[in-house]
Amino acid sequence: MDIQFTGETLLPGKVGQFFIVLAFAASLLSTIAYFFATKNKDESDRSWQKIGRISFYINGISIVGVGVTLFYLILNHFNEYYYVYSHSSTALPVYYIVSAFWEGQEGSFWLWAFWQALLGLILIWRAKSWENGVLTIVALSQVFLTSMLLGVEIFGERIGSSPFILLREAVDLKDMAPVVFADAENYKNYLKFITDGRGLNPLLQNYWMVIHPPTLFLGFASMIVPFAYVITALWQKRYKEWVKPVLPWALFAVMVLGTGIIMGSFWAYEALNFGGFWAWDPVENASLIPWLTLIGAVHVVIAFKNTGHAFFTSIVLVLISFVLVLYASFLTRSGILGETSVHSFTDLGMFGHLVLYNVVFLAIPVVLIVLRWKELPITNKDEETYSREFWLFIGALVVTVACIQVIFSTSVPVFNKAFGTNFAPPIDAIKYYNQWQAPFAILITLISGFSQFLKYKRTDSRKFYSSLIATLVVALLVTAGFVYLTDVYHNLIYILLSFSCMFAILSNARILSQAFGGKSKLIGAAVAHIGFALLLVGALVAAATSKPVSLNATNFIPVKDFEKVEKPGENMVLYKNEPKKMGRFTVTYTNDTTIAPNTFYTLNFKVIDEESGKIKEDFDLNPHVQSNPKMGLIASPDTKHYLTFDIYTHITSAPEAKDAHDIESEAKSDEENYKKPRVVNVSTGDTLHTSSGIITVKDLNFKPTAKSLALAEGDLAVGLPLEINLNGKIYKTEPIFLVKGNNTFDFARNIDDLGLRVRFTKILPDQKKVELQVFEKPQQAKDWVVFKSIEFPYINLYWVGLVVMVIGFLISIFRRQKEIKSA
Numbered sequence: 001m002d003i004q005f006t007g008e009t010l011l012p013g014k015v016g017q018f019f020i021v022l023a024f025a026a027s028l029l030s031t032i033a034y035f036f037a038t039k040n041k042d043e044s045d046r047s048w049q050k051i052g053r054i055s056f057y058i059n060g061i062s063i064v065g066v067g068v069t070l071f072y073l074i075l076n077h078f079n080e081y082y083y084v085y086s087h088s089s090t091a092l093p094v095y096y097i098v099s100a101f102w103e104g105q106e107g108s109f110w111l112w113a114f115w116q117a118l119l120g121l122i123l124i125w126r127a128k129s130w131e132n133g134v135l136t137i138v139a140l141s142q143v144f145l146t147s148m149l150l151g152v153e154i155f156g157e158r159i160g161s162s163p164f165i166l167l168r169e170a171v172d173l174k175d176m177a178p179v180v181f182a183d184a185e186n187y188k189n190y191l192k193f194i195t196d197g198r199g200l201n202p203l204l205q206n207y208w209m210v211i212h213p214p215t216l217f218l219g220f221a222s223m224i225v226p227f228a229y230v231i232t233a234l235w236q237k238r239y240k241e242w243v244k245p246v247l248p249w250a251l252f253a254v255m256v257l258g259t260g261i262i263m264g265s266f267w268a269y270e271a272l273n274f275g276g277f278w279a280w281d282p283v284e285n286a287s288l289i290p291w292l293t294l295i296g297a298v299h300v301v302i303a304f305k306n307t308g309h310a311f312f313t314s315i316v317l318v319l320i321s322f323v324l325v326l327y328a329s330f331l332t333r334s335g336i337l338g339e340t341s342v343h344s345f346t347d348l349g350m351f352g353h354l355v356l357y358n359v360v361f362l363a364i365p366v367v368l369i370v371l372r373w374k375e376l377p378i379t380n381k382d383e384e385t386y387s388r389e390f391w392l393f394i395g396a397l398v399v400t401v402a403c404i405q406v407i408f409s410t411s412v413p414v415f416n417k418a419f420g421t422n423f424a425p426p427i428d429a430i431k432y433y434n435q436w437q438a439p440f441a442i443l444i445t446l447i448s449g450f451s452q453f454l455k456y457k458r459t460d461s462r463k464f465y466s467s468l469i470a471t472l473v474v475a476l477l478v479t480a481g482f483v484y485l486t487d488v489y490h491n492l493i494y495i496l497l498s499f500s501c502m503f504a505i506l507s508n509a510r511i512l513s514q515a516f517g518g519k520s521k522l523i524g525a526a527v528a529h530i531g532f533a534l535l536l537v538g539a540l541v542a543a544a545t546s547k548p549v550s551l552n553a554t555n556f557i558p559v560k561d562f563e564k565v566e567k568p569g570e571n572m573v574l575y576k577n578e579p580k581k582m583g584r585f586t587v588t589y590t591n592d593t594t595i596a597p598n599t600f601y602t603l604n605f606k607v608i609d610e611e612s613g614k615i616k617e618d619f620d621l622n623p624h625v626q627s628n629p630k631m632g633l634i635a636s637p638d639t640k641h642y643l644t645f646d647i648y649t650h651i652t653s654a655p656e657a658k659d660a661h662d663i664e665s666e667a668k669s670d671e672e673n674y675k676k677p678r679v680v681n682v683s684t685g686d687t688l689h690t691s692s693g694i695i696t697v698k699d700l701n702f703k704p705t706a707k708s709l710a711l712a713e714g715d716l717a718v719g720l721p722l723e724i725n726l727n728g729k730i731y732k733t734e735p736i737f738l739v740k741g742n743n744t745f746d747f748a749r750n751i752d753d754l755g756l757r758v759r760f761t762k763i764l765p766d767q768k769k770v771e772l773q774v775f776e777k778p779q780q781a782k783d784w785v786v787f788k789s790i791e792f793p794y795i796n797l798y799w800v801g802l803v804v805m806v807i808g809f810l811i812s813i814f815r816r817q818k819e820i821k822s823a
C-alpha cells in the first residue's frame with residue numbers, strides 16, 4: 001500500500017486497517033485478561049478484570065472505527081478499494097449503499113463483530129458475578145471475528161480478508177483491460193479508466209435488505225450469550241445458578257433471530273420471483289436450524305428450572321445452538337455450497353479459518369463436560385408421563401430430530417467434499433423438505449397444545465382428560481370449517497396440520513383466558529405458541545393453495561425458448577394499451593419507466609361489473625426488471641394485498657432495449673406483412689397453439705366452394721376447415737387445396753382480426769395427414785411484456801403469526817427479567 005498511484009486516496013484505508021489490527025489485538029488481550037480474572041480466587045484483586053474491560057472497550061471503539069471508515073469509502077465511491085469497487089456504484093441510492101456495506105463477507109463479519117461487541121458491553125454492565133467467565137468466551141469469539149478481517153500474511157498463510165485491500169492488489173489490472181493497461185502511464189493512472197463500481201447484486205436491491213441482515217446478525221451474535229453463561233457455569237461449577245440469567249437472553253436470541261429469518265422471508269416474497277416466502281435454500285436452512293434448537297433449549301431449560309430434571313439435555317441444546325450458528329457460517333462462507341444456494345458467499349480462502357472457529361467452540365464445551373461429568377446434577381429418575389416437563393422434553397426431542405433431518409440434507413456438499421462421495425441434493429427442495437418436516441410440525445403443535453393442560457411433576461389424569469377432550473372437540477369442529485373454507489381438505493397431511501395448529505391455538509387461548517383470573521405467568525408462552533401455530537397454518541394454506549391466475553389458454557408465448565424457463569400456460573403476454581381478461585380482472589400494460597438500471601412496468605388491474613359495466617376496483621402494480629449481463633433478467637414483483645389473499649405479480653420476459661419492439665426476430669417470407677410461416681403436418685382433431693389463438697383442425701371437406709374456384713372434369717378440390725379459439729371467441733376459415741391436371745394450387749385464407757393467414761399446401765396420404773402453413777403478422781409497432789400473477793390465499797395468517805409470536809417472546813423476556821430483579 002506504499003506505492004502512490006495517480007488519484008488514489010490511501011489514508012482512509014490505512015486508518016481502517018489500523019482499527020482492524022487494534023480490534024484484533026484488543027480482543028485477544030481481553031480474552032487473556034478475563035481468563036485470568038476468572039481463575040483468580042482473590043475477589044479483592046480486580047486488576048485482570050480491569051484490563052479485560054479496558055481491552056474490550058478498545059475493541060468496541062476500534063470496530064466502530066472500522067465501520068465508519070468503510071462506510072465513508074463506500075459512500076464516496078473510492079473505487080481504488082476492491083470492496084468498494086465490488087459492491088457499490090454511483091447509481092445506487094443511499095439506502096442501497098447501506099446494503100452494499102454488508103453485501104460482502106468482510107462487511108457481514110464486521111456487522112457480526114459490531115453486534116457482539118455491543119452485547120459484550122451490555123454484559124460488562126449487567127452480568128455482575130458472571131462477567132469474567134462470560135466475557136472470556138465473548139472476547140474469544142471476537143478474536144475469531146476480527147481475525148476474519150485482518151487480511152495479513154503470516155508465514156505465507158493469509159489470515160482473513162480485509163475490506164481495505166486495494167483493487168490493484170486484489171486483481172490483475174492487466175487482465176481487466178490488457179490493451180489499456182499495457183501502457184505504463186495508463187496503468188499508473190488506472191482510476192481514470194475505472195469510473196464506477198460493479199454495484200449491488202440486483203437481488204439485494206430491496207429495502208428489506210437494509211434491515212434484514214442487521215437483524216439476522218444480531219440474532220447470530222446474541223446466541224453467544226446463553227452459550228457463554230453455560231460454559232461459565234461448567235467452568236465455575238455453578239450448575240443451577242445459570243438458568244435465571246440465561247432464559248431472558250435465550251428468549252431474546254430466539255425472538256431476534258426468528259424475526260431476522262422471517263424478514264428474509266418478507267424479502268424473498270417481495271423481491272424474488274420464485275413465487276413464495278420460503279424455498280428451503282441451504283442458507284435459509286442454515287439460519288433456521290440454530291433457531292429451532294434454541295427454541296427446544298428454552299423449553300427444556302424451563303423444565304429444568306421447575307423440576308431439577310433434564311440438566312444435561314438443557315445445556316447441550318443451549319451449547320449446540322451456538323455451535324450450529326458457527327456451522328451455518330461455515331456453510332455460507334466457505335464456498336462449499338457452490339451452486340446449491342442462490343445467496344451464499346464465494347470462498348475467500350477462509351475455509352480452514354472457519355473450520356478452526358467451529359472446532360474451537362465445539363471443543364470447549366466437550367472438554368468441560370468430560371471434565372465435570374461426575375459432578376453434573378444429572379438425575380436418573382424417570383419423568384411422570386402426566387407431567388409438563390416430560391412433554392417439554394419430548395417436544396425438544398422432536399425439534400432436534402427435525403433439525404437433524406434438515407442438517408443432514410443441507411450438508412450433502414460437505415459430505416461430498418469430506419468423503420469423496422457424489423450425493424445429489426434434492427431436485428425439488430421445497431417438496432422434499434415439506435414432506436419431511438410436516439409430520440414434525442404436527443407433533444410439535446400438538447405437544448404445545450396438550451402440554452398446557454399439564455402441571456409440573458404430576459397432573460391428575462382425570463382433570464387432564466376432562467379439560468383435553470373439550471378442547472379437542474372444539475378443535476375438530478373449527479378444523480372442519482377451516483379446511484373446507486381454505487380448500488385444503490383434499491390432503492390428509494394438510495388436515496392433520498390444520499387440526500394440530502387449531503388445537504394449539506385453542507389450548508393456549510385457554511391459558512390467556514386464565515390470565516384474567518390472575519394466572520399471568522404463562523401469558524408470554526401462550527401468546528408465542530399461538531403466533532407460531534398461526535404462522536404454520538398460514539404457511540400451509542398459502543403454499544398449498546397458491547395458484548397462478550394469469551392463465552393462458554393458448555399455452556403459447558411468442559418469445560424464443562420461453563418454455564425452457566417458464567410454463568407458457570401460466571403466463572400472459574400484454575401489448576401496450578391492449579386490455580386482456582385475466583379471471584375477474586382486466587389487465588392492461590399502460591406504461592414503463594426506466595430509472596437505470598431498473599425498468600418499472602405499470603400494469604393496471606380493473607374489476608368490471610359485466611352487467612352494468614361499472615368499474616368495481618381499479619389499481620396499478622409496478623413490477624420491475626433489471627437486465628443484468630451476468631444474471632440475465634432479474635425480476636422483482638409487486639403485490640396487491642387483500643385481507644384474505646394477495647395477488648403477487650412479476651415480469652417473466654421483457655424486450656431488451658436494443659429491440660424493444662420485437663418479440664421474435666424472424667425472417668420475412670414472400671408473404672407480404674407476415675412472418676416466416678410455421679409448416680406443420682396435421683390430421684383431424686389436432687390443435688396448434690399460436691399467439692393469435694388455438695387452431696383446431698376439423699374433418700376435410702371434399703366439396704368446398706369459393707368464388708374463384710372453377711372445377712373441370714378430373715379436378716380435385718379439398719377444403720381444410722379450421723376453428724381458431726381466442727379467449728372463447730371462435731373464428732372459422734377454410735383454406736383449399738386444388739389438383740388441376742398435373743398441377744397443384746392452393747387458396748389461402750386470411751383472418752385480419754387475428755393477423756393470421758393459413759395455407760393448405762399438400763396432402764400426405766401415406767401419413768393420413770395434410771400440410772398446413774400458418775403465417776402471423778409481427779407485432780412490430782407494439783411494446784410488450786410477459787407477466788405471471790399468483791394468488792396466495794390467507795397469506796396474512798403467516799405475517800400475523802410472526803407479529804404475535806414476537807409479542808409473546810417480548811412478554812416472556814420481560815417476565816424473566818423481572819424474576820432476576822426480584823431474586
